[in-house]
Amino acid sequence: MGLSLREMLFLPPEVDDLAKSVHAMSENHANSADFYRGLVKVSTWEGSAAATAKDSILAAAKHHDATAADLKTAASSMDRCETESQKVSNMARALLNFAAQVPQVEVNMDTNAVVPPDLSLYTPEVAQKLSEKVADLEAQIADSVAASDVVDSDLAKAMSLISGVPVRPAPQAPPPALPPLAPGQSRNLGPVAGTGAVPGIPGIGAADLGEPVQLPDGHWVQIFGDSFRDPKVGGPDNPHFPSVAVPVTFDKQGRPHYGLPLTGPDGKSNLLFPLPKNDQLPLDKLPKGFDINNYKYTLPAGSFQANGKSYMMVVATDGHLQPIGGSWMVEVNNDPAKGWQMIPGSYRAWDSVPAPTKDEPWRVQGVHGNPPSQISAYQGSDGKVHIAADSFDRSRGITMYQVDNPADAWDRSKWRPLLGDGTYGDAGQLSRAEISQGNRFGELSFREVEGRPVLSGFNQSTFGTEVRVGDESNPARIFDGRPTVVAPGGRWEDNIPGQYPQNYGGYIMPGSTLNNLNVLISQWNTTTNDTYTVEQFQVNPNR
Structure with a gap:
């Protein structure tokens, strides 16, 4: 299951904070690499032991450089995620505002469920508007979840780059874009009604x-x-x-x-x-x-x-x-x-x-x-x-x-x-x-x-x-x-x-x-x- 509407609303600041932290970590590792290389440059120690020590220090600097580069790549990816998460948040906010307009339809922000109103309480004209609104909200929620899934997936890849732990695909609905079919091919997307x-x-x-x-x-x-x-x-x-x-x-x-x-x-x-x-x-x-x-x-x-x-x-x-x-x-x-x-x-x-x-x-x-x-x-x-x-x-x-x-x-x-x-x-x-x-x-x-x-x-x-x-x-x-x-x-x-x-x-x-x-x-x-x-x-x- 994708993110809830409540999570979508507050996603941008969370992604932004994460991106800033990773940018800071990247800068720290870059500074450490510069520090180690500086030590080697000013050192007057000579001899075979000194050479071994300097090689170890330069190796540490190289490791910090690689880590800094990975963190910078991850942070840049997170910056893009923050931009996309803002779009997702706007989609969620817009559909909730639409739901609140008269005639109002209740949406559960934690389950993403549209709560069907009792149409018998309304005139036929209002009942039809409510029913059409429920269908519209269902589609908007589906689009928001699909967009948030993309952000969530990209964020997981960025985190994987930092941790080195491969992203484990979570069981979910078919991806938004399925591969194209060859002429004469078809595929069943499953039940939509009944x-x-x-x-x-x-x-x-x-x-x-x-x-x-x-x-x-x-x-x-x-x-x-x-x-x-x-x-x-x-x-x-x-x-x-x-x-x-x-x-x-x-x-x-x-x-x-x-x-x-x-x-x-x-x-x-x-x-x-x-x-x-x-x-x-x-x-x-x-x-x-x-x-x-x-x-x-x-x-x-x-x-x-x-x-x-x-x-x-x-x-x-x-x-x-x-x-x-x-x-x-x-x-x-x-x-x-x-x-x-x-x-x-x-x-x-x-x-x-x-x-x-x-x-x-x-x-x-x-x-x-x-x-x-x-x-x-x-x-x-x-x-x-x-x-x-x-x-x-x-x-x-x-x-x-x-x-x-x-x-x-x-x-x-x-x-x-x-x-x-x-x-x-x-x-x-x-x-x-x-x-x-x-x-x-x-x-x-x-x-x-x-x-x-x-x-x-x-x-x-x-x-x-x-x-x-x-x-x-x-x-x-x-x-x-x-x-x-x-x-x-x-x-x-x-x-x-x-x-x-x-x-x-x-x-x-x-x-x-x-x-x-x-x-x-x-x-x-x-x-x-x-x-x-x-x-x-x-x-x-x-x-």
Whole structure:
């Protein structure tokens, strides 16, 4: 563990005192060396014994010179540490001052812990500001600890130079700067939310998905799926959060830090994705007797930004992750706690036929001709919106759409489908030209990174999450290149390093570059329910 905030505040004078003491010691040794050499210079003693004595005195002077040089080097290093420690102290003081501003958030200066406030005591507007502030403080504390670790390490090296005792590395978090990845390589930075994440999300111990979505005011939230208080799925006395919005900020290393959940748990009226009313739906296109209230489990199904606004697709499921209740679009606003309502006219039905099995009598199968129920998209540098789409139940490959006017991106009647010949057809039609080379997909994250299309997502056919980088001139040909398999699948019982059983997701994080793409990948052990987590991976994808 790094320094506490209290230690950071008082670090500069301590380092300064230490540096001054070492400077004085260096000067003393230099003076001693001069004194010994002076003795030899004025001595009139002659003979072999005198020569031996003079050699010993000059050797002592040389030793003092070497010690003085080492001490001077160490003292100069400490001077630099003092300058850097002042910056660390200023960072700590600034974040504590920020915490003390209204609305106030308590920070424990000895443990560096942000004490979560009870949001139920505040209005929704103040509660959201508090939650965002908690996330911001977590990131600032992480940056301060990382900076203080550097000072602490440099100070230890300077002390080692004085004592001659090698610095023993203390167990700590990964260093702020990890070595660069070669093309095609990736690494797992560990859980950031859900099971095993420290500190994770305040009040939530099990979570999945976590797609980052930007609010109109510039703040970010991550949208998680079903989440739970304890670090496991379900069980007695384990409150459930349906589709929860959590404020997030990112530290200088790109790691997420979370505020308090803005929605849920069950029993509260602040649902993120409230069901539309039946009279808002195109009942003439729905089965007789259809009631959307039978499909109350609303889940996120992808997001995009277009025309300066953020949108999400939402599905209503039956409790078995089947989008039988259909899908619709919502426009993201600054107040998730009040619920993101369906954009009128955006609802699409998802027709199905029974397909029961012995173990899953509730199983259905979507019919041919269903519209996409899971998407991801971006507005490219060409001004058009490029959309990758599949089915929420992972039963289909990826199809592509294009919207010429970004202001129409939410309106599926304006989506132009990719045709088999590589051109785009008339708006409002379904694309039947799957580009995923026979592979079925689940969660998708389609973004433009440094001018190039990047597609990350879960390949249901291979059970791995993979990343592809395409050509900016033709995003629809993104499958032409070689994939980077970031999280290969596997079996829990095999416990093979580098394999990630039951992984999914793959959401691209803000700030990603082609050499350093950060993606969020989930794992859920559906047998034991004791692992339900979101992990951050760094990737240098093939291209």
